[in-house]
Amino acid sequence: MSDPGGFPRRMTLMLLLMLPSLLSAGIYSWTDENGKVHYGDRPPVDRNAERVTVRVNTYESPSEITQVDSRTSSAPRGKVIVYTTQRCGYCKKAKKFLKRNNIRYTEYDVETSAKGKRDYKKLKGTGVPIILVGNQRMNGFSEGRLAGLLKNAGYK
Helix, strand or coil: CCCCCHHHHHHHHHHHHHHHHHHHHCEEEEECCCCCEEEECCCCCCCCCEEECCCCCCCCCCCEEEECCCCCCCCCCCCEEEEECCCCHHHHHHHHHHHHCCCCCEEEECCCCHHHHHHHHHCCCCCCCEEEECCEEEECCCHHHHHHHHHHCCCC
């Protein structure tokens, strides 16, 4: 019996296992006679090629919890404020989580609301959502971490 998802999974696993050797093999760039730039793992013999340094991007969770400086936050202890944008998927997930848990919150869109823009700048925001629960701040969204913030602030 065949596994319909088996081939793509095997192929992905194989590529992941080969990635370190592919990266260490080297990537080269060169320009052809028409001015078009090419990239490959083997430099051509008839052209000057430059070795390209490849840096693998890594992703770390944007969720971080910090204490909010009371001078930059207007959130009284326990109040929940969410700074969002309309197109942010994590913002939507955070709001859905709060609604599902019957947590009242105030939302400010950092692109369309003057207060949202002002607060976002004061908070030195670099992404959304920014969630304030009393004097605690979370950048990004993690259901478990937000639940912990709410619990620390006295929510059940």
